[in-house]
Amino acid sequence: MYSFKNDYSEGAHERILNALIKTNYEQTDGYSTDEYTENAKALLKKKMCREDADIHLLVGGTQVNLTAISAFLRPHQAAIGADTSHINCHETGAIEATGHKVITTKTDDGKLTKELIQRVLDSHESEHMVQPKLVYISNSTELGTLYTKSELVELHRCCTENNLLLFLDGARLGSALVSEENDLTLEDIANLTDAFYIGGTKNGALFGEALVICNDALKEDFRYYIKQKGGLLAKGRLLGIQFEELFKDDLYFELARHANEMAILLKNALREKGYKFLTNSSTNQQFPILPNNVVKMISEKYSFNIERIIDEDTTAIRLVTSWATKKENVIEFIEYLKCI
């Protein structure tokens, strides 16, 4: 049964595997002190036009989030996130396990705004409450939506004015940046956030996320934190080789573009059938709202996740495409859809 469950159902892009094979017997230093990691960092810094950024390659998103957030916050400080945020919903309390509260707020579409942040600040002004300090956003969000440049500029301003850190979870940053509706560049992200990560696992790598720290105040001793949290990979070169391959040319973005193209094909087909969506997503996660009998029929041939029960008769599902999604499978799905 073909799966549209997520963007980590397959291994890696062939060029990634080839790079690993090619370098396999070379001896390198461990713990990300190898030259592939250095090369990868240099490529990334160049791409974001920030020679001063500190970059750390880690294995997975939850690992990055808990390591970064616990490193950036003082004990009494908390993170602010949407109630749909990954750190609130899908990390088994990883942030709280490091001692920090996650203050959540309802959003329309998975995105934070300066008004929502201000509301949190206004209700946390006492020393008898945690001190909000880090704003956590994802781009694209858990609901497939995007931040426009002006939205991110506004968040950045709000954070600067209120002495907050802005941290962007880029597990699906590739898909966000190549979206038709996107007007942000990687350089913008680096300039408008205090730290963010570029997701590799969901975009062609076997595994890997590149944490970028732009704010000088957050850089010191970061490798200690990675090791302490169990995230310093012995064969760190594996991360360097993969990110080098993804960023030596346009591969990272090509793979994301493919994922988005497949998603838009699905989106258009669903739209033509008259279905509405939970959010208007232009990225690789689509959330059509379907009658339950349609959901059932699709589930007979395809795997996918249920996103939300809308009412007795209707359910929003999640369809995810990736670098690995074959067009033929998408076409087949669309054809099947027509029959239902």
Added chain:
Amino acid sequence: MYSFKNDYSEGAHERILNALIKTNYEQTDGYSTDEYTENAKALLKKKMCREDADIHLLVGGTQVNLTAISAFLRPHQAAIGADTSHINCHETGAIEATGHKVITTKTDDGKLTKELIQRVLDSHESEHMVQPKLVYISNSTELGTLYTKSELVELHRCCTENNLLLFLDGARLGSALVSEENDLTLEDIANLTDAFYIGGTKNGALFGEALVICNDALKEDFRYYIKQKGGLLAKGRLLGIQFEELFKDDLYFELARHANEMAILLKNALREKGYKFLTNSSTNQQFPILPNNVVKMISEKYSFNIERIIDEDTTAIRLVTSWATKKENVIEFIEYLKCI
């Protein structure tokens, strides 16, 4: 410059890479719920003759240690380890960061004994002190030494009598089990410990450690802990594929035997030159004690770690071999040694 620095300087054995390539485009469920992981677990359980064991595949040793120890202990409980133990020396306080003290004791050779454990218990009998609860040992140890079966039986008995858990860090378990001087089997380890892990990273895998939980009381909800600590790999199948390959036949042990053979060649050569060793190791880490000028000369052609300053003129170094160590490089080293 050839490196004898550690056993994680290269990628993976060719069969591992081929297995990853072969399965690359297959869609699997994430987070280690895939069938490769199931297969790998079945193979491991069979090999250790423990159908009842719970097995979890994680990415790295520090991750395993901090996840397991913090899961197994109640807040007031502590781990006991040798002062040379990995959790005390090389994990940047990963265990303490989860809230638990590591009580250390000096040892002769990196190995704990029931006497050393008893001494710790005798000095921790008050509720004003942490309650020792878990005994942490490594096999092979950080100093290359091994536990014999009777030693492990004695430790097991000591732990049982004192209501302690016995946890074995098997980062280099392969090398230990195939050592000429070893009389333990994988089945023994499973029967004599409450939990242990089988190291993949240092023995042919790209990355990966198989945590085996034999004590029923420690099994419940373990996957929650892995996720909470950031260790639940999205593409968990990568771990399953690797461990399946390592254990479908004798590959894991073949690779370890090779590493040991290379180490013994080095050991014999060093011994013939009249050098003594920090410990009498029969595994893939050798610790020759050398005059400083010899250390200097070796360092002009080879990379290795300094283990310990013995005195003004003498230093103990660490030479590590692995599945990837080419015999020709070992021979070359031995020849070079003869000239110095």
Added chain:
Amino acid sequence: MYSFKNDYSEGAHERILNALIKTNYEQTDGYSTDEYTENAKALLKKKMCREDADIHLLVGGTQVNLTAISAFLRPHQAAIGADTSHINCHETGAIEATGHKVITTKTDDGKLTKELIQRVLDSHESEHMVQPKLVYISNSTELGTLYTKSELVELHRCCTENNLLLFLDGARLGSALVSEENDLTLEDIANLTDAFYIGGTKNGALFGEALVICNDALKEDFRYYIKQKGGLLAKGRLLGIQFEELFKDDLYFELARHANEMAILLKNALREKGYKFLTNSSTNQQFPILPNNVVKMISEKYSFNIERIIDEDTTAIRLVTSWATKKENVIEFIEYLKCI
């Protein structure tokens, strides 16, 4: 300026002070191993008809909550509380600082119900989310409301059915138990919760809270946790002496009855003036909703806390009475109210 700000503005009831004076030069063992503490425990066990309960005397409410909750939960487990709960609002993330998430839910009146709990359980069924395990309620609540016996029985049943622990914060338990509208006894509380505490600080003691653990599974090694969290008072006898005095006869409940009487006088006067209340409280916290100009005028003569802004023109304030509230001050307030 007279203060209705809270119930901890004064020292202690005169009998408490006298008991401390009387016993002052007696030598006792430290850390709550003294005979006064033993007597106090015996009196409490008798009063709640639970000879099998374990009782620990601690200094303050936040200390009790963080020590108990972190002791009762495994790392992946979370507490459920009302969004108005003390652990969510007024403890500077003390629970999260021990590693545990607090899952909150909106309530009408500060009280949890089985429906609200079920909703939390239904949305936390995955190992990628924390596992709800402890239900935290306060009696009286932060909004002055009470649980009736049937409500507590229902919560108890819900928790038992769902394998949850029920923990009751009794910072103001005295006021709750003597309320005209209360039908619970101390014995009921002991039988319907897994653990709870009896607040002394807010009811006549200089300081002190008595944590009662009824569930056998939660008792083991509890003193270790108290010490580890910094809560084991060296001169523990001070807690024993105070609780002995409060419970050797009816003093604890007398003091609470006085507090409630004063509160009801205020409540009736405010009601007569036509004011509504945020909640219908029969305990020592009253939450009248007043026009802002009235709030201003009251503030010229009295201290009190603002509870909530209702709209542009209206604010809910909090008036708190205690064992120390003099009737003359209450009468004076009522008279002043008539003029405004």
Added chain:
Amino acid sequence: MYSFKNDYSEGAHERILNALIKTNYEQTDGYSTDEYTENAKALLKKKMCREDADIHLLVGGTQVNLTAISAFLRPHQAAIGADTSHINCHETGAIEATGHKVITTKTDDGKLTKELIQRVLDSHESEHMVQPKLVYISNSTELGTLYTKSELVELHRCCTENNLLLFLDGARLGSALVSEENDLTLEDIANLTDAFYIGGTKNGALFGEALVICNDALKEDFRYYIKQKGGLLAKGRLLGIQFEELFKDDLYFELARHANEMAILLKNALREKGYKFLTNSSTNQQFPILPNNVVKMISEKYSFNIERIIDEDTTAIRLVTSWATKKENVIEFIEYLKCI
């Protein structure tokens, strides 16, 4: 049976009780924002000639240590202490429970030296190990010994040169400062440490320790940490009243002088009988080394703690005097000693 077990067997000095009685019905703000606390802080700042110090009044020593150390350290940082230090031996891993390792070193007499510190620094130079950052010393030490001014100056210099914080646990600071052999003033302590606390519990107060933070970098948001760790006393005025009474004149030091005088009487008597001591203490803890039969006989009439087994026949015990020790009980003990 008279007890020389510790210096917290009795309540408080009569002036403390009187002050509490006198102020009992006054309404004050809570959480240490009252004017008594302000007065106490002013008195302390004056006494140490540091108007710029931040002072926080907490309830007990373990609470101070865990709150301060976890506030002052970043996650990867550790404290250094003697193996006899309170944080290593008598706090049930309170520091580790906040996530930080305590690196210990053997000492002769409970005192750290720059050489011992340097040895720790030399063995912790890798990012794979915790980063030593805070040096924890007690004055007087757990073994009754003192730091001279030149010793503290040297430690201060060592810490400054190595970018370490120097934290002094002053649970028995009174006894240290009034010792015949002491040449430090309170002002010196304030100038030579980054933070320290003045112990009240063991020197005449019912409870209470005054944490003094001199290093500006450590001051920010400290009240948040106190609340988060459960240490912010609701009736904070109780601490203010007690410290005001202790420091409005010479009471604090008078009480300590009395304790020391009693200790010296015991010391001289024991010395005259030819007994040796574990340490040469001039403060209120004395550690005579006695034949076991003598220990037994003393134990028939007096309570005291066993400090250390010296050999089969000899034991070092601990005798503690305090502000409450009656001279007549000391004389009686001395007389009894003569008969044994």
